[in-house]
Amino acid sequence: MKRYIILSLIAGTLVCCSEKFIDLQPISDMNAGNFYKTEQDMNQAVMSPYASLRDVYNQLYIFAGEVRSDNTTFSWVPGSSKDMTSIDNFGDVLLSDNQNVLDLWNRSYVTILRANIVLDKIDAVAFRDEKLKSQYKAEARFLRALTYFWLVRVYGDVPKVDKQLSVQEAYALGRVPTEEIYDFIVQDLTFAEANLPVTxxxxxxxxxxxxxxxxxxxxxxxxxxxxxxxxxxxxxxxxxxxxxxxxxxxxxxxxxxxxxxxxxxxxxxxxxxxxxxYKKGGTGTGSPWSNSFAPRFSNKEVVLVGDKSGFNAPTPSMSAAYETGDPRKAISMSDGYVSDPGGARVNEKYVKKYYDVSFSVSPDNDNxxxxxxxxxxxxxxxxxxxxxxxxxxxxxxxxxxxxxxxxxxxxxxxxxxxxxxxxxxxxxxxxxxxxxxxxxLAFENHRWFDLVRTERAQTVMSQEQKEQNGFDPALWNNNMLLFPIPLQVIQSNPEKIKQNPGY
Incomplete structure (x- = not known):
């Protein structure tokens, strides 16, 4: 698309709260500009950034936090998908037109947009309880901070958006220094801490x-x-x-x-x-991991219902990291399974920490x-x-x-x-x-960022890649600590959006 909007300025659907907070159901075709009039409207608006987190935690953040690290790899990928393998294999070039890199950027900014809608609209709405208004603001600012914490660790300098923007305003934005983003995150979290309830x-x-x-x-x-x-x-x-x-x-x-x-x-x-x-039941709010992590060609030995995707498979070094007798290994992962039919041992590692039986053939779990x-x-x-x-x-x-x-x-x-x-x-x-x-914390999206912040990534990952992919450790450089800025984002604003070094 020639004129790609860098911040994904699409309001998307709002999500309402029915009897329980977890019953997040989308409201379609809602005119957001005319919607925010009551406390109940704002409660529904707050649900929207909560709900959009499901899109990024579904798979994209797993790619960045686990697959990029020495914890997991792909046991199977469709065809020769460089979009997946280049995230995992440091011997491949992680291209700026990688679809996963673009999707992570776009969907994260959708969450930020939804949080900003709450913050922009809420002061015009009369509340019987001002403490509740402050709570809703605090929830939106926490969700915005959490999303920026992901963005700044994945991309480094990123555009800072603290309000709804017009298309023209979006095109005027450039990347701001990493430290400024972190200061922004701290401000949001400090406000959230002061205004969120204890329970x-x-x-x-x-x-x-x-x-x-x-x-x-x-x-x-x-x-x-x-x-x-x-x-x-x-x-x-x-x-x-x-x-x-x-x-x-x-x-x-x-x-x-x-x-x-x-x-x-x-x-x-x-x-x-x-x-x-997440909540299964055919409403589009279920989680996929039990199916996504199951070996691609397993039958019902690993998951009972639904497809298997074979990604996020534990590495040999992850398997070896557990001490003998540590029950967390058998709870979190397996080194293989016994095929059914046939009874043969298949030595294919998979994550089992997030087990559930899918509601339908399309992965729809309750985790x-x-x-x-x-x-x-x-x-x-x-x-x-x-x-x-x-x-x-x-x-x-x-x-x-x-x-x-x-x-x-x-x-x-x-x-x-x-x-x-x-x-x-x-x-x-x-x-x-x-x-x-x-x-x-295996398979919970912490490992890669732990290695980066402690400056252990080069030592650990160059050796891991040498063992798994024949990567020459001498080729390591710290440009690999960040992902590329998506090409479409750069093309939308080439004067102000520059690529990370090395891409």
Whole structure:
């Protein structure tokens, strides 16, 4: 398209809240300009950016957070799709006309647009309860911040959009520095933290809470402390403080059974700080992962209903990262399956953390996507302390809490996953935290960004690519830490939108 609008200025459909927050049903053919008149209208408007998260978490963010890392690869791709394999294989050129790279950009900006609609319209609407108005603003700003956190880590400098824009205004925008985007994210999350409720009634369970904003802010500070901004000790201290506030929140606790954490019967658990909500049943709101991650040519040995896509398959190094007897491996992945019919062993790895039986042949499962949970915050807290060179026993305590939960999960081998007692160096301590984050948070979209912010990507990924794809580690360069700006975006505004180095 010759005149491609860089920010995907399409309002899309609004989504309403029926009896429960998770019942997100689209309202078609709604004239958004005439719609926002009441508190109920604004509640429906707030649902819209929540709902659009399903499009990016569905697959695109998995490509960026997992497939790009050493955690997963593709066991099967249609034809010779470079759009998929170039994300995974550093020996391939990740082209700027990659459709997945473009879709991630566009769909992320649709979420931002929907959040901005809420923020632009809400002040003109009379509320009986001003606190509720502030809550709706806080939800929109959290969702905008979360989406920008993804964009800035994937692309680096990106356009900053804090309001609805006309086409002319959109064409005038250029990329702004990464640090400015992070400051914008912090502003949104600080507002969200101050104005979100601690809990919700059951019908609104799944909306972001105050602890969700605090937890994301801790993660943002950890990222700002590391690469590429390298803000260092003061930001590790900010992350420590926010993580501790979450840890001290009485509403949250680790789920005692690691497997139960991912059960479709245990959505929005005591450990979950924020989940993207999915619901199966033929309404278009179901999740695909049980089917998407199943080996392409498996029968009903892996999933009972629906197609299998064979992507996001665990790598050999991911399989080997688990200690012997760690039950999290069998819960999260498998090294193969027994074919039916035939009974032969098929050594094809697949993710099984998100299991459900699809409602129909088209993948339609009930799993939510857990974007942020308490175990993640425990490990960030432990890391923040070590990076500041302080409170080593407290850092050990929270690292070991994760291991304790794992060894108390049914299926753990007796005597395994013992507590760490000490480390000879800070580097050894940090590598132990890194490993624990890898196995605890496997297939949850954290690994790639952990490697980037800790400046471990070159060491880990050049070796991984050498082993898996014959990649020459000498060819590594830090341009690979960012994805290319989509070509259509550059063509829409070539004077102000320039390509990332190396593409």
């Amino acid at each position: 919700y009634a059951n019908n609104d369970k799944g909306r972001v809470t105050q602890a969700g904003a605090k937890g994301l802010l801790a993660k943002v500070y950890m990222t700002m402390a590391g690469y590429p901004l390298k803000k260092g000790a003061s930001y590790y201290a900010f992350a420590e403080a926010k993580a501790l506030e979450v840890i001290n929140s009485p509403q949250y606790s680790l789920v005692s059974d690691y497997k139960a954490l991912f059960s479709v019967t245990n959505k929005n658990s005591s450990e979950s700080l924020f989940e993207v909500q 939510n996507w857990i974007e942020l949970r308490l175990a993640d915050v425990y490990l960030l807290y432990s890391e923040a302390l070590v990076r500041q060179g302080k409170q080593y026993q407290t850092a050990l305590l929270y690292l070991n809490k994760i291991r304790q939960r794992a060894r108390n999960t049914p299926g753990a081998a007796p005597g395994t996953l013992a507590d760490y007692t000490s480390f000879a160096t800070d580097e050894a301590f940090l590598l132990a935290i890194e490993k624990e984050r890898r196995v605890e």
